[in-house]
Amino acid sequence: MDTSTEYTPHAEAIAELFTATFTASDGAEEGALVGCLARRLIAETPAEDLRVVTAWEEGTLVGGLFFTRLTYPNDPRRVFLMAPVAVATAHQGKGIGQRLIAHGLDLLRQEGVDIAVTYGDPAFYGRVGFKPVTEADMPAPQPLNLPQGWIAQSLTDAPLTPLPGPARCVAAFDDPALW
Numbered sequence: 020m021d022t023s024t025e026y027t028p029h030a031e032a033i034a035e036l037f038t039a040t041f042t043a044s045d046g047a048e049e050g051a052l053v054g055c056l057a058r059r060l061i062a063e064t065p066a067e068d069l070r071v072v073t074a075w076e077e078g079t080l081v082g083g084l085f086f087t088r089l090t091y092p093n094d095p096r097r098v099f100l101m102a103p104v105a106v107a108t109a110h111q112g113k114g115i116g117q118r119l120i121a122h123g124l125d126l127l128r129q130e131g132v133d134i135a136v137t138y139g140d141p142a143f144y145g146r147v148g149f150k151p152v153t154e155a156d157m158p159a160p161q162p163l164n165l166p167q168g169w170i171a172q173s174l175t176d177a178p179l180t181p182l183p184g185p186a187r188c189v190a191a192f193d194d195p196a197l198w
């Protein structure tokens with residue numbers, strides 16, 4: 020598996036990966052929603068607030084994930100949201116997802132990011148270090164439909180102590196339908 024953090028030349032392929040993967044796992048409506056999110060994240064997010072990490076096998080895009088900045092104006096720590104994450108349906112279950120996430124978290128660590136948070140299945144993301152957090156300890160930028168899916172980890176030696184709200188996400192995520 021090769022990885023890349025370049026996204027501009029691959030924007031359409033990345034959006035297609037997310038559309039197809041989520042259509043297969045969650046239906047056409049979810050596929051369209053997440054594909055549109057991927058497109059908007061790339062088109063509208065300032066580079067300093069966006070990291071895209073992709074996985075490739077023999078020149079084919081097989082996985083991808085987005086990190087976008089979450090801003091807590093009342094706390095100096097740097098926080099990134101990891102979402103969405105996709106591994107192409109035909110390539111799932113081979114460890115690509117966990118390797119891609121571990122690699123992405125390492126890149127954030129290397130640039131001094133303090134905390135990663137995501138919103139998904141704790142059973143899967145627990146394998147790569149995420150643990151449940153409450154909205155009281157770590158406010159989300161929108162009300163959460165599935166608060167049990169709000170999970171985070173410290174990327175430094177410091178323990179994950181509560182973050183004071185409010186929290187702000189990038190524009191493409193500012194849609195209650197995504198939370």
Ligand SMILES: CC(C)(COP(=O)(O)OP(=O)(O)OC[C@H]1O[C@@H](n2cnc3c(N)ncnc32)[C@H](O)[C@@H]1OP(=O)(O)O)[C@@H](O)C(=O)NCCC(=O)NCCS
Nearest residue numbers: 044103104105106111112113114115116117139140142143
């Ligand atoms: C979730 C996803 C990214 C995992 O990628 P992957 O490459 O298949 O994952 P890995 O091969 O590293 O790990 C697979 C393991 O995780 C488990 N797993 C995968 N998705 C899971 C989920 N939603 N909940 C619990 N476990 C899950 C698999 O059962 C497998 O377990 P096993 O090793 O005991 O057999 C991928 O399956 C995917 O894109 N799914 C559809 C879209 C999605 O749900 N994205 C995440 C939400 S943003």
